[in-house]
Structures are given as structure tokens and as C-alpha cells.
Amino acid sequence: MNTVKQLQPLKLKSKLDNGEDIFLLDVREPWEYSLSAIEGSENFPLAEVVDRQQEFMYEEEIVVICHHGERSQRAAMELVECGFKTVYNLIGGIDAWSQVVDANVPRYRS
Numbered sequence: 001m002n003t004v005k006q007l008q009p010l011k012l013k014s015k016l017d018n019g020e021d022i023f024l025l026d027v028r029e030p031w032e033y034s035l036s037a038i039e040g041s042e043n044f045p046l047a048e049v050v051d052r053q054q055e056f057m058y059e060e061e062i063v064v065i066c067h068h069g070e071r072s073q074r075a076a077m078e079l080v081e082c083g084f085k086t087v088y089n090l091i092g093g094i095d096a097w098s099q100v101v102d103a104n105v106p107r108y109r110s
Contacts, residue, residue, distance in 0.1 A: 026042065
């Protein structure tokens with residue numbers, strides 16, 4: 001059975017730098033996404049993920065992103081239950097990304 005894999009921000013950066021084909025799924029609310037986002041990510045609020053799963057490629061690697069990693073873990077578990085094979089949760093979310101990988105991505109409070 002597939003499980004959600006955990007991905008550190010620096011490992012995600014390495015995968016992106018290597019040109020790996022990864023779908024960056026940001027499950028925060030639109031107002032949060034407008035404040036800060038990882039370049040190339042797409043915004044599908046958590047409440048819409050399961051209903052809009054047909055818009056995602058089953059064979060692609062998916063990295064799910066939120067503010068601190070809790071909502072993204074929930075969304076990632078739902079995607080695995082729906083049959084997606086390679087799903088990662090970004091540990092620490094966009095907040096960790098902005099601290100460890102890209103300080104140009106603004107931090108914010110919920």
C-alpha cells in the first residue's frame with residue numbers, strides 16, 4: 001500500500017534544480033497563496049482537492065504544500081487513498097521553504 005512520503009525543503013529544491021517532473025500542489029487558501037508561493041506551484045484549496053483530483057496526473061510525482069505542513073499532510077493522505085502513487089508532503093510547508101531555501105518567498109502568519 002502506498003503511503004505519503006515526507007520531503008525536506010532542500011530535497012525538493014534539489015529535485016526541481018535537476019528538472020524532475022513534479023506537480024507542486026499548494027492546498028492553502030487563495031489569500032495565502034497570493035502572499036507567498038513556490039514558483040511553478042498551482043493552488044487548489046484543501047476543500048477542493050478530492051473533487052478536483054481528475055485535474056492531476058496519476059503518474060506524476062506530487063508534492064503537496066501548505067503553510068506549515070499539516071493541511072498538506074491531510075491532502076496528501078487523501079490523494080494516496082484515491083490511488084495516486086507518488087505523493088510527498090513538504091515538511092514545514094512554505095514557511096520552511098522561505099527560511100531554508102528561498103528568503104525571497106515572504107513569511108506570514110495565519
